[in-house]
């Protein structure tokens with residue numbers, strides 16, 4: 001089974017973050033520039049939340065706010081679900097499905113060492129399943145005899 005450690009080795013350990021007092025506008029600029037869907041909110045080296053495209057879509061215009069006048073802390077999701085590098089892709093998918101989140105920060109020895117998104121997990125699970133299917137096809141067609 002593929003682990004988070006293996007996924008991070010392929011995709012990298014970079015984590016894009018923002019401070020809670022920065023504006024939502026700045027968060028949107030980083031999301032667009034990096035082509036990602038969420039930022040980990042960090043204050044004094046501690047993770048205090050996650051701010052996602054979904055938070056922006058639901059909690060700014062619809063609440064009569066503007067991105068330039070609203071700090072990230074007003075729209076971020078403070079409840080963060082962490083994983084560690086030994087978690088499997090299947091465990092990540094189960095957590096994402098149960099908690100309805102699309103990004104999981106990865107912690108090791110109290111340090112933020114990566115972020116895994118739902119796309120990373122789906123890609124990993126599909127490629128593992130593809131390998132299994134190829135093995136089964138070879139087995140059925142007698143290539144292992």
Ligand SMILES: NC(=O)c1ccc[n+]([C@@H]2O[C@H](COP(=O)([O-])OP(=O)(O)OC[C@H]3O[C@@H](n4cnc5c(N)ncnc54)[C@H](O)[C@@H]3O)[C@@H](O)[C@H]2O)c1
Pocket residue numbers: 011014015016017035036037038039040102103115116117118119120123
């Ligand atoms: N081909 C690939 O390798 C791959 C991997 C992941 C996602 N995608 C595609 O990207 C689109 C959106 O993906 P998504 O919904 O998973 O979310 P997303 O757009 O937030 O994630 C895209 C990539 O950026 C990374 N990322 C996101 N936020 C990050 C952060 N704060 N710090 C560091 N890295 C961060 C994710 O881990 C992922 O690899 C989908 O269409 C998906 O299929 C492709």
